[in-house]
Structures are given as structure tokens and as C-alpha cells.
Amino acid sequence: xxxxxxxxxxxxxxxxxxxxxxxxxxxxxxxxxxxxxxxxxxxxxxxxxxxxxxxxxxxxxxxxxxxxxxxxxxxxxxxxxxxxxxxxxxxxxxxxxxxxxxxxxxxxxxxxxxxxxxxxxxxxxxxxxxxxxxxxxxxxxxxxxxxxxxxxxxxxxxxxxxxxxxxxxxxxxxxxxxxxxxxxxxxxxxxxxxxxxxxxxxxxxxxxxxxxxxxxxxxxxxxxxxxxxxxxxxxxxxxxxxxxxxxxxxxxxxxxxxxxxxxxxxxxxxxxxxxxxxxxxxxxxxxxxxxxxxxxxxxxxxxxxxxxxxxxxxxxxxxxxxxxxxxxxxxxxxxxxxxxxxxxxxxxxxxxxxxxxxxxxxxxxxxxxxxxxxxxxxxxxxxxxxxxxxxxxxxxxxxxxxxxxxxxxxxxxxxxxxxxxxxxxxxxxxxxxxxxxxxxxxxxxxxxxxxxxxxxxxxxxxxxxxxxxxxxxxxxxxxxxxxxxxxxxxxxxxxxxxxxxxxxxxxxxxxxxxxxxxxxxxxxxxxxxxxxxxxxxxxxxxxxxxxxxxxxxxxxxxxxxxxxxxxxxx
Amino acid sequence: xxxxxxxxxxxxxxxxxxxxxxxxxxxxxxxxxxxxxxxxxxxxxxxxxxxx
Numbered sequence: 001x002x003x004x005x006x007x008x009x010x011x012x013x014x015x016x017x018x019x020x021x022x023x024x025x026x027x028x029x030x031x032x033x034x035x036x037x038x039x040x041x042x043x044x045x046x047x048x049x050x051x052x053x054x055x056x057x058x059x060x061x062x063x064x065x066x067x068x069x070x071x072x073x074x075x076x077x078x079x080x081x082x083x084x085x086x087x088x089x090x091x092x093x094x095x096x097x098x099x100x101x102x103x104x105x106x107x108x109x110x111x112x113x114x115x116x117x118x119x120x121x122x123x124x125x126x127x128x129x130x131x132x133x134x135x136x137x138x139x140x141x142x143x144x145x146x147x148x149x150x151x152x153x154x155x156x157x158x159x160x161x162x163x164x165x166x167x168x169x170x171x172x173x174x175x176x177x178x179x180x181x182x183x184x185x186x187x188x189x190x191x192x193x194x195x196x197x198x199x200x201x202x203x204x205x206x207x208x209x210x211x212x213x214x215x216x217x218x219x220x221x222x223x224x225x226x227x228x229x230x231x232x233x234x235x236x237x238x239x240x241x242x243x244x245x246x247x248x249x250x251x252x253x254x255x256x257x258x259x260x261x262x263x264x265x266x267x268x269x270x271x272x273x274x275x276x277x278x279x280x281x282x283x284x285x286x287x288x289x290x291x292x293x294x295x296x297x298x299x300x301x302x303x304x305x306x307x308x309x310x311x312x313x314x315x316x317x318x319x320x321x322x323x324x325x326x327x328x329x330x331x332x333x334x335x336x337x338x339x340x341x342x343x344x345x346x347x348x349x350x351x352x353x354x355x356x357x358x359x360x361x362x363x364x365x366x367x368x369x370x371x372x373x374x375x376x377x378x379x380x381x382x383x384x385x386x387x388x389x390x391x392x393x394x395x396x397x398x399x400x401x402x403x404x405x406x407x408x409x410x411x412x413x414x415x416x417x418x419x420x421x422x423x424x425x426x427x428x429x430x431x432x433x434x435x436x437x438x439x440x441x442x443x444x445x446x447x448x449x450x451x452x453x454x455x456x457x458x459x460x461x462x463x464x465x466x467x468x469x470x471x472x473x474x475x476x477x478x479x480x481x482x483x484x485x486x487x488x489x490x491x492x493x494x495x496x497x498x499x500x501x502x503x504x505x506x507x508x509x510x511x512x513x514x515x516x517x518x519x520x521x522x523x524x525x526x527x528x529x530x531x532x533x534x535x536x537x538x539x540x541x542x543x544x545x546x547x548x549x550x551x552x553x554x555x556x557x558x559x560x561x562x563x564x565x566x567x568x569x570x
Numbered sequence: 571x572x573x574x575x576x577x578x579x580x581x582x583x584x585x586x587x588x589x590x591x592x593x594x595x596x597x598x599x600x601x602x603x604x605x606x607x608x609x610x611x612x613x614x615x616x617x618x619x620x621x622x
Contacts, residue, residue, distance in 0.1 A: 074614070078611065081603050081606070081607040084603065085600040085604060088596070088600070089596075209621045210621055216622075218617070218618050218621050219618070220615075221611065221615055263588070264588065265590060265591070268590070268596070268599075269590070269591075272599060272600075275607075276603055279610050280610065283610075
């Protein structure tokens with residue numbers, strides 16, 4: 001990177017930390033430190049929700065996913081608006097009315113202490129692992145692309161977050177989320193404009209879309225129903241709705257965002273904005289990946305996008321074989337670009353000419369795929385990571401964007417990493433203190449004490465995240481790893497909350513054992529899938545987990561006997 | 571726009587269900603969000619059929 005890029009990157013990071021510390025001042029009470037005094041307006045709530053969900057992985061891996069797999073990943077988000085509406089109708093008024101710090105507090109009022117503790121612990125385990133991964137994922141990518149040690153990149157990300165979260169609490173988190181999302185979206189809009197600007201002069205934006213369509217990258221919607229197919233309309237609208245319901249309704253890192261709303265109305269409007277903006281936003285990010293793909297059809301790109309793995313194989317015994325593949329890749333690039341131009345010309349010609357041009361295009365596509373597979377096979381034989389999805393977009397940024405803009409895009413990636421991680425750390429700290437420490441260790445102490453231990457908890461979770469990032473390796477496709485991890489636990493958590501909201505006759509013991517049963521079933525399914533015994537796409541895990549809790553709780557309650565509970569409040 | 575506490579007992583504060591600032595009722599706001607999703611899916615289908 002040039003010195004202009006480094007200046008932009010450093011100034012952006014310093015401004016984020018300074019803004020967080022400034023906005024978070026005066027958080028001296030538990031309500032102030034953990035809930036921003038419940039004074040946030042809907043637009044702050046909305047952008048904080050979106051920023052927490054959109055991690056650095058979203059901005060590095062998603063364009064790469066479109067580059068490799070096309071646009072179909074957008075279907076995963078179709079269920080999200082449905083979930084936003086359901087949560088605005090149910091969870092938001094209940095959580096506000098109960099005046100809770102965490103979603104799990106409500107479970108003790110509705111059921112009992114053991115159910116609250118079980119769900120809190122499930123959250124701490126699943127989100128704790130995910131928080132480590134959200135620091136690790138960008139750290140490894142940034143260390144590869146910037147040539148820095150992963151210990152340095154993870155310490156910069158984690159250290160910056162620790163500074164403003166421990167000093168300013170959730171108020172700092174919410175306001176920096178707001179600021180960071182604006183920076184990120186500006187960076188992504190500029191990157192998108194650059195992908196169009198850098199196309200050859202004779203290729204218009206419409207031509208680029210025709211090329212992407214002809215090469216199968218605009219596969220936005222697939223109505224076929226297949227349980228083993230990860231991304232289709234049905235898995236998106238049903239499975240995606242369950243994942244979103246669980247994530248936004250039971251995961252404290254999101255619940256805490258809308259609990260900061262000044263009123264039920266402000267929180268609901270925040271969720272509604274997310275319901276409207278999320279699908280177009282993901283479509284736009286995937287479209288950047290598609291445009292990068294089109295760009296590389298006319299400009300020869302690398303055969304494999306991870307520079308470290310490429311360097312490793314060039315220094316290995318497979319170097320000569322890899323160089324042959326690279327030469328073939330370069331030679332074919334010019335022919336493929338000519339075939340694409342003929343394909344575009346043929347769009348205005350007779351059907352027979354169109355068919356011939358399409359067949360020629362398919363041939364080149366097949367050849368490009370063959371070369372890439374051969375390169376991946378060599379990298380695999382060299383014990384390397386064959387997944388370069390996370391490096392496609394940043395490789396394009398570093399090679400083709402002008403000085404200053406490269407720094408801005410990297411600042412966006414750092415910022416995105418901070419938004420999601422700071423939300424997770426504040427949620428982990430809040431749950432650790434409210435649901436574990438204050439509930440089981442020290443029930444009576446003054447506000448000052450709880451604020452102090454909350455600050456310590458924030459810092460400790462931050463240090464844990466940094467250490468996890470420095471020790472983790474070989475986690476494969478990062479965007480999927482994070483989502484798969486969540487899907488193992490979300491069904492159970494959602495099932496418990498749905499039981500609490502809608503099945504009034506169910507008591508604590510029944511739902512507790514149903515939750516244990518559900519977690520066992522989902523983990524067994526995951527292990528069966530890993531060993532090849534059974535194939536169920538991970539998007540269905542939350543659906544299955546949730547159903548097991550609901551049916552299990554009803555059956556156990558019927559076996560135990562139904563009786564009314566005058567103490568139950570919701 | 572702020573919620574008005576209508577009854578307070580201990581930690582539980584009851585809030586009146588305020589109307590949204592637009593469209594008159596929450597039911598209409600929810601319908602608009604879901605309608606927008608339907609419209610987006612239709613537009614994406616159209617987009618896919620135009621270029622794919």
C-alpha cells in the first residue's frame with residue numbers, strides 16, 4: 001500500500017476509537033453502561049443492528065462468494081424481513097415491558113432460573129466462539145494482504161475495540177456502529193463504481209450484466225426444493241426466517257441493540273428499517289463480486305487469489321506444474337475475452353448465432369474451471385488452503401484501485417470487524433455479568449461495583465478474542481463457518497423463546513429438558529453430516545432444533561401434567 | 571414519539587402501544603415491509619430473466 005493509503009487507514013481507525021470514547025463518556029450506571037440509558041433513536045438502533053450483523057467477513061467473503069458461486073447467496077436473507085415483523089410484534093414489546101438487560105432475564109420470570117442459566121450458557125459458548133472467529137477472520141485476511149503478522153492485525157482490531165467498549169460501554173458501541181456503517185457503505189459504493197469504471201471502454205454496464213448472466217453468475221433465485229441445497233428460495237425464506245428469528249430474537253448481541261431504543265416504537269422502527277434495507281444491501285455487495293468477476297474476464301487475473309498459498313506453491317516441488325497452469329491461464333484469457341465480445345455481438349443476431357456464441361462461451365468457461373480445479377488440486381497436494389473466496393475482492397482492490405481508495409477499503413474492513421466484534425463483546429460481557437455474576441455470584445452490590453466488573457468483563461472477552469484469533473488456523477470458508485456455528489445453537493434458543501411467548505401452559509422443567517434434547521439432536525445431525533451418513537444443509541438446523549424444543553416441551557409437559565401457574569407473567 | 575409508562579410496579583413498566591409515525595397502524599407498517607420483500611423478489615426474478 002502507498003503512504004496515502006496508510007494515512008487514510010490510520011486516520012480512520014484513530015477517528016473511530018476517538019469518536020467511541022467521546023460518545024461513550026458519562027456511562028457511570030449499569031443502565032447507562034449496558035443499555036445506553038435506553039435513549040437511542042430508531043436510525044441509530046437500525047444502523048447499529050445492521051453494523052453488528054455485517055462483519056468484516058460480509059465485505060471480504062461475500063463478493064468472493066459471488067465471484068465463485070454467483071448471486072444465489074442473497075436468498076439466505078429472504079426470511080429476514082419476515083423475522084423482523086414477527087419480532088416487532090412479539091419480542092420487542094415484551095422485552096421493553098419487562099425492562100430487562102438481557103433476553104435471558106425474561107426466561108427466569110417466565111420459566112425458572114435453570115432455563116435462564118442454560119440458555120445464557122448456550123449463548124456464551126456459541127457467541128464466545130463466534131467472537132473469536134470475527135476477530136480471527138479479518139485478521140488473517142488483512143495479515144495476508146498487507147503482509148503484516150496476524151498477531152499485529154488481531155491486536156489492532158481487538159485493542160481498538162477494548163479501548164472504546166471498556167470506557168464507553170454500549171453507548172460507545174452503538175454510536176461507533178452508526179459511524180462505521182456509514183464509512184463502510186461509502187467505501188463499498190466507491191468500490192462498486194470503480195468496478196464499472198475499470199471495465200474496457202467497449203463494455204458497458206449492461207454488457208457486463210449480460211456477460212455475468214451468460215456465465216451463470218446471476219442465479220439470483222432458485223425455486224427448486226432440495227434439503228441438501230444450501231441456497232434456494234425455500235431454504236432462504238423458511239430456514240433464513242428461523243435463523244433471523246433466532247439471531248435477532250434470542251442472541252443478546254442483537255437484542256441489546258434494540259433494547260437501547262428510547263421506546264417500543266423506536267426499537268420497532270429500527271427493526272423495520274433493517275427488514276427493508278438488508279436484502280438490497282446484500283444484493284449490492286454480491287453485485288460487487290459479480291462485477292469483479294466480469295472485470296477479470298477482460299483483464300487477466302491471478303489463477304488463485306490467496307497470495308500466500310500462491311507463493312508457497314511456487315517455492316514447492318509443484319512449482320513447474322503450477323507455472324504451466326498459470327501460462328495456460330494467461331494464454332486462454334485473451335481468447336476468452338474475444339469469445340465474450342462475440343457473445344455480446346451475437347445477442348442482436350439470429351438464434352443460431354446466439355447458440356453458437358453461447359456454446360463457445362461454455363467451452364471457455366469449462367476450460368477456465370478446469371485450470372482452476374487443477375491449480376486447487378496442486379495447492380491441496382501442497383497441504384494448502386484451496387479456498388480463496390476471501391481474497392478475491394481484496395486482491396482486486398490492492399491491484400487496481402488508486403492510492404487512497406485502497407486505504408479506505410481496508411479501513412472499511414477493519415471498521416466492519418470492529419462493529420460486529422464490539423457488539424458481540426458487549427453482549428458477552430452483559431450476559432456474563434447480569435445472568436451469571438449478578439444472578440449466581442454476587443446478587444447485592446452497588447451500581448459502581450457492577451459497572452466496574454462489566455468493564456473488566458468487556459476487557460477480558462476482548463483479550464480472549466485476540467488470543468483466539470492468534471491461535472486459530474485452517475477454519476476454511478469463514479462466512480459459512482460463522483453461520484454454521486450459529487445454526488447449531490440457534491434452533492434451541494429460538495424454541496425456548498417461542499415456547500415462552502406462545503405456549504403458556506409449558507413450565508420450566510419441560511422446556512429445559514426439551515432444550516437439552518434439541519441440542520443433542522442438532523449436534524448429532526451435524527456430526528452425521530460431517531461423517532457423510534446424512535445430508536441436511538445447515539440452514540435447516542435451526543428449523544429442526546426449534547421444532548424439537550416445541551414438540552418436546554409439549555410432550556414432556558403433558559407427561560408431567562398440565563397445571564396453571566399464577567406466578568407466570570408472560 | 572416516546573413511550574408513555576401507564577402503570578409501574580417494581581421492575582415491570584407497562585407501555586401503551588403507540589401508533590407508528592407513518593401509515594397509521596403497525597399492521598400497515600408490517601404489511602408494507604412484507605410487500606416490499608415481495609416486490610424485491612419480483613424485481614430480482616425479472617432481473618435474472620433479463621440477463622441470465
